[in-house]
Amino acid sequence: MVHFVGAGPGAPDLITLRGAELLRRADCIIYAGSLVNPALLALAKDGCTIYNSAEMTLEQVLDVIRSQEKQGRETVRLHTGDASIYGAIREQMDELDRLEITYDDTPGVSSFCGAAAALNAEYTLPGISQTVIITRMAGRTPVPEREALADLAQHGASMVIFLSAGMVPAVQAALLQGAYIENTPAALVYKATWPEEKVVRCTVGTLARCGVEHNITKTALILVGDFLNTTSYERSKLYDPGFTTEFRKGSQQ
Numbered sequence: 269m270v271h272f273v274g275a276g277p278g279a280p281d282l283i284t285l286r287g288a289e290l291l292r293r294a295d296c297i298i299y300a301g302s303l304v305n306p307a308l309l310a311l312a313k314d315g316c317t318i319y320n321s322a323e324m325t326l327e328q329v330l331d332v333i334r335s336q337e338k339q340g341r342e343t344v345r346l347h348t349g350d351a352s353i354y355g356a357i358r359e360q361m362d363e364l365d366r367l368e369i370t371y372d373d374t375p376g377v378s379s380f381c382g383a384a385a386a387l388n389a390e391y392t393l394p395g396i397s398q399t400v401i402i403t404r405m406a407g408r409t410p411v412p413e414r415e416a417l418a419d420l421a422q423h424g425a426s427m428v429i430f431l432s433a434g435m436v437p438a439v440q441a442a443l444l445q446g447a448y449i450e451n452t453p454a455a456l457v458y459k460a461t462w463p464e465e466k467v468v469r470c471t472v473g474t475l476a477r478c479g480v481e482h483n484i485t486k487t488a489l490i491l492v493g494d495f496l497n498t499t500s501y502e503r504s505k506l507y508d509p510g511f512t513t514e515f516r517k518g519s520q521q
């Protein structure tokens with residue numbers, strides 16, 4: 269059996285209890301070495317075989333899994349953050365279905381949650397935005413045309429841009445074609461939750477300059493939206509004394 273496991277954003281204690289237990293039990297671990305914190309490999313038991321998928325193709329990953337299965341050994345496929353976000357798990361799962369190898373998936377803390385935590389930010393501030401757009405800039409991997417960053421930017425929603433720290437000037441230009449203005453708050457978060465984490469607060473107008481000044485070109489998220497710097501949001505209904513919920517009677521009818 270194969271267990272897909274989300275490793276979390278970096279700090280080794282941000283893996284789930286379930287994920288850590290699966291790592292301890294694994295006979296084989298294939299980890300995404302470009303971003304998974306290698307400290308997590310310390311959980312592996314003696315005799316566990318470890319592979320770094322950063323140096324492997326999909327075919328090689330599948331070959332390893334197939335050979336482990338033949339020996340009756342369990343594999344953990346360790347992905348960074350949560351595997352459902354840019355994790356390339358679907359193509360593995362489809363092949364495993366074809367090979368009749370069973371698998372399950374243990375979620376992880378995605379880096380977009382790690383970055384929000386680093387900024388003490390709430391993406392969904394009432395009266396500001398109730399939507400988080402998770403996207404990336406088209407690079408060597410294309411993005412469907414209808415999802416062009418400039419078009420998504422028309423909503424002015426809270427936005428998290430993955431895999432684009434090497435293209436910050438183009439990100440900035442696309443954002444400005446949408447509903448964001450030069451003064452819209454933005455942030456670059458490099459290696460959220462790692463010891464070398466860098467958090468740079470800026471605006472859409474200064475994004476590109478800040479990227480250069482702080483030498484951030486990879487392993488970073490770009491966060492954009494008024495949620496980052498506003499005091500004008502509305503209080504939540506959930507904790508409003510006047511508001512009745514399923515669990516609590518409010519003072520207003």
Ligand code: SAH
Pocket residue numbers: 277278303347348349350351352353354355377378379380382383429430431432433457458459460461462486487488489
């Ligand atoms: N599945 C992962 C994302 C993998 S794509 C997740 O859920 O987070 C790789 C991209 O994620 C990187 O280029 C970067 O944009 C972002 N990323 C991953 N870990 C990060 C971290 N700790 N801090 C900031 N960005 C991170």
